[in-house]
Amino acid sequence: MPKIGMRPIRREALITATIEALAEDGGLDARVSDIARKAGVSTGLAHHYFGSKEELFVETMRHLLVLLGTASAASLKRCDTPRERIDAILETNFSPRQFDKSTIAAWLIFYVRSIKSDESRRLLSIYTRRLRSNLIFAVSPVCTPKQAVEIAEGAAALIDGFWLRTALNTTLIEREQAITTVRKYVDQQLMSYQNEKA
Amino acid sequence: MPKIGMRPIRREALITATIEALAEDGGLDARVSDIARKAGVSTGLAHHYFGSKEELFVETMRHLLVLLGTASAASLKRCDTPRERIDAILETNFSPRQFDKSTIAAWLIFYVRSIKSDESRRLLSIYTRRLRSNLIFAVSPVCTPKQAVEIAEGAAALIDGFWLRTALNTTLIEREQAITTVRKYVDQQLMSYQNEKA
Amino acid sequence: MPKIGMRPIRREALITATIEALAEDGGLDARVSDIARKAGVSTGLAHHYFGSKEELFVETMRHLLVLLGTASAASLKRCDTPRERIDAILETNFSPRQFDKSTIAAWLIFYVRSIKSDESRRLLSIYTRRLRSNLIFAVSPVCTPKQAVEIAEGAAALIDGFWLRTALNTTLIEREQAITTVRKYVDQQLMSYQNEKA
Amino acid sequence: MPKIGMRPIRREALITATIEALAEDGGLDARVSDIARKAGVSTGLAHHYFGSKEELFVETMRHLLVLLGTASAASLKRCDTPRERIDAILETNFSPRQFDKSTIAAWLIFYVRSIKSDESRRLLSIYTRRLRSNLIFAVSPVCTPKQAVEIAEGAAALIDGFWLRTALNTTLIEREQAITTVRKYVDQQLMSYQNEKA
DNA sequence: AATGAATGAGTTTTCATTCAT
């Protein structure tokens, strides 16, 4: 009877270690050996379970994406009004879980990697499309389709912008205020459309 | 008859090549030899003029920063009203020169590098502080200092967000619309403050 | 109730898998894990039963050698004339069993390994000497010892040549024709010696 | 003025070193570092000029192929009769240049590699086809096309067989005798066809 | 008897940097 079922355990440990490593060194050149050490295993094992560094990175990105997607879906499920939906989206995207230093840094690295890696780009576009469609769906009941797209793109830019600036320590404002700002932005946009109509 | 005055020519060619290489060939992993080839010179020459890859990257970042700073200063000089200042900032940040694919990608990579490289971080913070102070200065005449900071942070996040999304091809909207969106955002913020006052 | 008598079963399965793997998967670079998977067992088991990859390879070679030797001895036993003996040797060496793609490829690899591995070389020389002595013995009754050696070397070269070319898919002719060609070669040699004598 | 034009020099040195290395260790697992040391350069340089070990091996094979092809063409040019052509082919294939230990060992390795490497297989088939067509062309004037193919395949098998057995030290006969044997084989074949006709 | 988890030594590969010319 061998030690069995380590595969998922090791994979998760390595993925977690990858996220940490990306945050720590600036990540750009996190070595497989660093990541393996952090996960408490040998370099060989990392390759055994992921095949290559690229694959480990892609799987880590996929992992983050799933976490975000799951959290997002869960919090949207309980929503009835546009306002609730917007809040749910913001809660998720700015949740301490998603908005912590390591996670943001990892995302940032993946953003950059997506310039060159097809799979990373594919994964990134899943995130992007999901955020966009969530935002559009949220505001659709109270504006025209065209306006919904406009609001969604603006809000998405704000969210990504706050993310980026937090990742890089170039913003003065905190989580709470970022949320407030985006919410306020959406409200004002919607209001301005109401006025146009009138 | 030695060639003289090659230094500035070679340096500029290498810096231009670096920007291109960061967007195209290798992204994060652009090699010195790639960059040199793109500039039409040998690898050795890149080191001759810049000493190291790190230095070449820093100089390239500084170059982008100077371009942006110069353009920004020039267009702000002719402005008298808050509205004009905001427009000038947006015109500069979203000018075709600044908003093209290569330049944005290069900035993104420098953003990430700034996590590790002290000099890059220093340069990045110059950009950040300048953008913030320009925005604050622009709206100061028509709102309180606290409101000015809020607007500035929001507008900066929007600008960075649009930048990021353009770099990654994850946005649906174009330059023109991005400008309109930010301008509209600032207007609405200011208006809302007016209303509060009233 | 422990499984008993698994040893010969596993060993045979692994040896068979080795032969297949050498021809298919990895050629020269067949991995122990490939072979084990092909045999339907774990990597560990391959080492349990053979101790090392080298040993597994040597045993596989020995296995092929025994098969060929047994078949050869069996078919030579029933022969009385030179012509019958030659035919028996050819029947054996070009029997579908020996002349199939996997087996030939495996032999080829063992040939090359024999350059480095003492044990492989020893085994290979057994094959070589046996073939030579069988050929010499076959034609001895009808020619001088010196002529016998000449014929044997020529016929052996033809046989090895056809083998090699079949292994590498570089020949146009089939098993049947190869046999005919070698037989014809021997006949003509013998005839020419007859003529010389006359 | 840099040290220039080293590329062809280094490439040749590395190819020569590869041939030597393949002969020495049994070659199967000659390391790039071994080869580089033998060529008097660093490992890095080998990769600089060839990109990968695979490529170095392929280029070495191509080199051997060109040598053989050139020699073959040169010696065939001066021939007028079938007999001369056959002799020229044998002279070339068994020339001390082609028939030395290193070269034969290298070919043997390449033979085995061709099982897995597409490019190696392609190159090997060039050799095979050329030998076949040279042989066929040589005997064509004095026999039917069908007979020519038969002779060519038989002679090619003999040649390859002698090569193989020399590479593996499993033959008793020398270069000279090998040539004689093949020539005699061809003669006898042709004669036997003459007789058939009669 | 059997597994497959785990290692680590050994190799290939990459590339910034140096240097002779």
Place this chain on the structure above:
DNA sequence: GATGAATGAAAACTCATTCAT
């Protein structure tokens, strides 16, 4: 001023072998 040859250190990757269960 300029080259590109050359290095070597660092990293990725491979895989036979060991071992706890």
